[in-house]
Amino acid sequence: MGKRVGMEVSIAAAEAVGMADVDLIAAYPITPQTHVVEHLSELVADGHLDAEFVPVESEHSAMSTCVGSSAAGARTFTSTSSQGYALMAEICYIAAGLRLPIVMVVANRALSAPINIWNDHADMMMSRDTGWIQTIAENGQEVVDLIFHAFRVAEDHRVLLPFIINMDGFTLSHVIEPIILPDKEEVARYLPPFKPALRLDPKHPVTIGPVGMPDVYTEAKKVHDEVLKASKDVIVEAWKELGDQFGRYYKPVETYKTEDAENLLFTMGSISETAMTAIDAMRESGKKVGLVHLRLWRPFPSDEIYEAMKGAKAIAIVDRALTLNGVCGPVCAEIKSTLYDRKFHPYIKNYIAGLGGRDVTVDNFVEMMDKLAESAGRGDPMGYEIVGVKE
Amino acid sequence: MAKETGIISWKKLDLGTAILSPGSAQSLKTGDWRSMRPVVDYDVCIRCGRCYIYCPDMVYVKVETGHYEPNYYYCKGCGICANECPVQAIKMVEEGD
Amino acid sequence: MVEIRFHGRGGQGGVTSAELTALAAIDEGKYAQAFPSFGPERRGAPVTAFVRVSSEAIRTREKVYEPNIVVVLDPSLLQIVNVEAGLRPGGIVILNTKKSLEEIRKETGITARLALVDASKIAIETMRVPITNTTMLGALVKATGVIAMDSLRGPIQHRFGPIADKNMKACARAFEETTVEG
Numbered sequence: 193m194g195k196r197v198g199m200e201v202s203i204a205a206a207e208a209v210g211m212a213d214v215d216l217i218a219a220y221p222i223t224p225q226t227h228v229v230e231h232l233s234e235l236v237a238d239g240h241l242d243a244e245f246v247p248v249e250s251e252h253s254a255m256s257t258c259v260g261s262s263a264a265g266a267r268t269f270t271s272t273s274s275q276g277y278a279l280m281a282e283i284c285y286i287a288a289g290l291r292l293p294i295v296m297v298v299a300n301r302a303l304s305a306p307i308n309i310w311n312d313h314a315d316m317m318m319s320r321d322t323g324w325i326q327t328i329a330e331n332g333q334e335v336v337d338l339i340f341h342a343f344r345v346a347e348d349h350r351v352l353l354p355f356i357i358n359m360d361g362f363t364l365s366h367v368i369e370p371i372i373l374p375d376k377e378e379v380a381r382y383l384p385p386f387k388p389a390l391r392l393d394p395k396h397p398v399t400i401g402p403v404g405m406p407d408v409y410t411e412a413k414k415v416h417d418e419v420l421k422a423s424k425d426v427i428v429e430a431w432k433e434l435g436d437q438f439g440r441y442y443k444p445v446e447t448y449k450t451e452d453a454e455n456l457l458f459t460m461g462s463i464s465e466t467a468m469t470a471i472d473a474m475r476e477s478g479k480k481v482g483l484v485h486l487r488l489w490r491p492f493p494s495d496e497i498y499e500a501m502k503g504a505k506a507i508a509i510v511d512r513a514l515t516l517n518g519v520c521g522p523v524c525a526e527i528k529s530t531l532y533d534r535k536f537h538p539y540i541k542n543y544i545a546g547l548g549g550r551d552v553t554v555d556n557f558v559e560m561m562d563k564l565a566e567s568a569g570r571g572d573p574m575g576y577e578i579v580g581v582k583e
Numbered sequence: 584m585a586k587e588t589g590i591i592s593w594k595k596l597d598l599g600t601a602i603l604s605p606g607s608a609q610s611l612k613t614g615d616w617r618s619m620r621p622v623v624d625y626d627v628c629i630r631c632g633r634c635y636i637y638c639p640d641m642v643y644v645k646v647e648t649g650h651y652e653p654n655y656y657y658c659k660g661c662g663i664c665a666n667e668c669p670v671q672a673i674k675m676v677e678e679g680d
Numbered sequence: 681m682v683e684i685r686f687h688g689r690g691g692q693g694g695v696t697s698a699e700l701t702a703l704a705a706i707d708e709g710k711y712a713q714a715f716p717s718f719g720p721e722r723r724g725a726p727v728t729a730f731v732r733v734s735s736e737a738i739r740t741r742e743k744v745y746e747p748n749i750v751v752v753l754d755p756s757l758l759q760i761v762n763v764e765a766g767l768r769p770g771g772i773v774i775l776n777t778k779k780s781l782e783e784i785r786k787e788t789g790i791t792a793r794l795a796l797v798d799a800s801k802i803a804i805e806t807m808r809v810p811i812t813n814t815t816m817l818g819a820l821v822k823a824t825g826v827i828a829m830d831s832l833r834g835p836i837q838h839r840f841g842p843i844a845d846k847n848m849k850a851c852a853r854a855f856e857e858t859t860v861e862g
Binding site: 368 | 706
């Protein structure tokens with residue numbers, strides 16, 4: 193049945209990776225991810241986890257080691273944040289292009305300059321097009337569940353893609369809260385042993401990572417795109433089975449009090465919980481508002497987004513990263529594009545909030561929704577607004 | 584009618600664009616890059632094997648007599664062998680005529 | 681839902697106080713959250729840590745702005761931090777101090793209900809170190825009952841191992857010696 197424990201979310205993430213019985217962890221510590229790899233190195237050193245822990249000299253080396261390890265057929269994990277993630281980015285593209293089912297937890301954090309170690313989604317958006325599957329957790333329990341789910345989906349022979357679980361730095365990674373940790377046997381029932389479809393083996397030589405000339409590269413990218421798109425069915429199927437086994441169900445796009453809502457709020461990550469509290473407060477004062485929150489970032493669940501939003505009068509979309517001088521924030525751009533393609537054109541206001549650790553509060557959400565209603569009523573230009581910026 | 588491009592459908596590419604049969608580079612003819620070819624004078628050759636060691640494309644093959652013969656299928660004509668031969672047994676000769 | 685803010689100095693264990701409180705509440709079957717005021721850790725600098733305890737699932741992740749309870753681990757903080765900031769009506773401030781109620785009221789201007797304990801003295805006498813994190817938890821239990829003393833034993837044992845007993849002793853003594861305003 194598992195046990196309910198009070199635990200820091202980073203430690204729970206490491207415990208989950210241990211229960212997933214990984215073979216190799218290669219990682220370099222960086223705030224706010226440090227506790228994840230610190231605890232994994234303890235699990236290995238203390239003999240609780242039979243795995244190789246490779247302490248490398250940089251994140252670039254961490255992902256390079258993971259590529260070698262996964263190509264050799266080992267279940268492989270790493271974790272990083274922000275600047276380290278940026279250094280790792282080069283190899284992230286390679287891991288995905290080579291279809292290696294590496295699993296990584298990213299403790300999301302802002303990118304410098306100015307130097308800032310706090311939470312936002314700049315690093316998540318930087319790596320948007322690496323071709324990894326990406327989910328986002330809203331609480332500690334989800335981090336744990338999404339880790340088991342990630343290994344299961346990544347290693348499925350219909351998928352074979354690397355997988356990121358995004359977890360907000362500090363606002364999730366450093367919080368102690370109640371989490372149900374399943375037994376290792378339960379996890380083993382959900383997550384079968386890794387059977388690589390192709391691996392480096394001196395007895396059966398293959399070349400992994402050859403040059404792709406102009407007559408191959410386009411087709412190679414097409415396969416990657418199609419496989420990533422098709423992975424959604426496997427992702428949903430694996431969530432269904434996770435729910436049937438553990439009693440906690442997940443969907444690519446979640447909704448909260450949207451049934452009769454006129455205006456919608458959209459969020460992703462740990463602020464979604466605060467947003468629900470804000471929705472409750474607004475509902476109490478008679479406002480017909482609801483929340484749509486994203487759990488699957490890549491592949492992007494366009495159909496589910498449309499289904500969740502269709503019929504709304506106005507939508508406030510919260511981005512945790514700034515697309516400097518783009519049309520709007522990165523997630524808003526994606527949603528606008530989705531709705532445009534389906535000929536649904538509601539009033540959309542984009543709020544850039546919680547940059548570099550700026551708190552996003554219940555009051556912030558209430559104010560956003562009030563402003564949305566006013567702006568929509570007046571028919572103001574849509575655009576984007578940086579919440580709380582001091583003029 | 585579409586032009587024949589020799590491009591393989593994306594549906595037929597191997598996982599991660601891997602190459603599943605080893606040694607596939609053996610069939611790659613690099614010899615047609617050559618404008619000069621090495622010619623060995625076996626009367627001068629002392630069978631030291633330096634050409635074999637220095638050749639970046641492993642063109643030289645040891646034959647029964649102990650001499651080393653170039654395989655022009657792979658030879659790009661770089662001239663390293665001629666430069667390294669201690670007895671000037673290898674001459675670079677222009678291709679063409 | 682009860683919200684608690686701990687004030688301490690880097691190295692004094694304010695974050696640990698918050699964590700132990702949440703762990704004790706979770707062991708009681710309640711829902712709880714503990715988190716530090718995120719930032720670079722500097723020994724001696726004023727730090728805050730937050731706890732939420734509730735009988736229902738907690739669905740907010742903003743900082744604690746309006747606590748029901750404030751716990752101050754270091755008397756010198758009263759000179760530099762407004763520990764009463766945002767305190768809800770009917771809230772309580774729990775102080776580590778040698779001073780009397782009258783003296784505190786006069787010197788700090790705190791108007792909220794107070795609970796006082798000389799935690800530094802208890803910590804020195806019981807554990808030989810002026811670290812008041814577990815000691816102040818005794819005062820918290822006495823003044824508010826937000827968690828039970830027995831629930832702290834497990835988390836303190838897990839956290840402090842061989843020196844857990846000393847910490848429990850300091851905690852129990854603080855429970856006895858805390859004076860709570862009526």
